[in-house]
Amino acid sequence: MKHNNDPATRPGFYMGIDIGSLSCDAVIVDDSLAIRGFSVVPTGARNTEAIRRATTEALNQAGLSNTDILATVSTGYGRNRVEEKLAAVTEITCHARGIIHLLPETRLLIDIGGQDSKAIRLGPDGRVTDFAMNDKCAAGTGRFLEAMARALEVDIDQMATLDEGAQENLTLSSMCTVFAESEVVSLIAGGKPINEIARGLNRSIASRTLSLVRRVAGDDLAVLPTAMSGGVARNAGVVQALSEALGTPVHVPGHPDLVGALGAALIARERSDRT
Structure with missing residues (x-):
């Protein structure tokens, strides 16, 4: 360049x-x-x-x-x-600089990308004050969702709304991509509706992300204006599950992957x- x-x-x-x-x-x-x-x-x-x-x-x-x-x-x-x-x-x-430009009130940013997840805490001046990363495992990331889409035999873009109408509080027992894929296949074979499986996947991702977020948010979690970036933020089901798990709205900019x-x-x- x-x-x-x-x-x-x-x-x-x-x-x-x-x-x-x-x-x-x-x-x-x-x-x-x-x-x-x-x-x-x-x-x-x-x-x-x-x-x-x-x-x-x-x-x-x-x-x-x-x-x-x-x-x-x-x-x-x-x-x-x-x-x-x-x-x-x-x-x-x-990511901190980008989200402050788009959503200036953000004090907690969750970034879920293709292969890792991050929780970033921002001060009143928009500067990073603390962060935590999960870069040891692909669980809950874009690659994880791609594998789950294959197991459900749907396009990755369909995952965003696949949980519509689900009522159960199903949560997958394993977040390891290989074991989770096997569990999804078993649930399908057992007659579990696809939307309930999708909701269970989203709840599992939210639960795993919550433990990461707590490391930087502590007792302030419920009062920190929260946003999400990364390609997974385009998945409305994951965003909703995160909002429920965190107990606070999760705001998503127009182009979270940018x-x-x-x-x-x-x-x-x-x-x-x-x-």
Whole structure:
């Protein structure tokens, strides 16, 4: 990614790239911090190809070229694969910066991505004061939901509303992807309705996430304005189950999977020579 060194009188554009395990996201903002273009593409086996596709699509949407970008900041597990970046910044910092821009009242952020989960506590100034991560197991993440969708023989997008009409308080006994998949198959064979199984999956994810959140929220959990980012935030069933488990509403921005890339773009603006 080339960076333009034209005089400060020329309009400035800044890019953030979030390279995750499931998707590569790119966001472009201008000097006023307005989003001018964005893209979400599957990461696949080749990080560099995903980065190229995401940046090209975001640039095309914004009607810009590489030379219009004054600074680029990368984040995500593949952040060091981005060439000619101004900086590589952690997901914690970028997600915090992005959510505060979108939902300024947020004091607790839950980010569930493709392969890990994070709980981030924010101070009144929007800075990170504490965080906890679950990066040892894929349980409750995007990959977990993909495996459960396969077991239920539905498209991953259908999982968001698959629990509609469910009444039971079913909870899966195992969150290990392999054992949970076997349990789902057994429940299907036993005649359990699909919507009840989906609700049980969502409740299990919420229960696992609750223990992570408590590590950073403590006794303040019920009074902390809470938001969610990451691709799993598009799953309305998981969001509702989390709200019930936490005992507080969980707010989701319009494009939750872009929060990290947006935060990276905003940091690119802050750190560029134009500030």
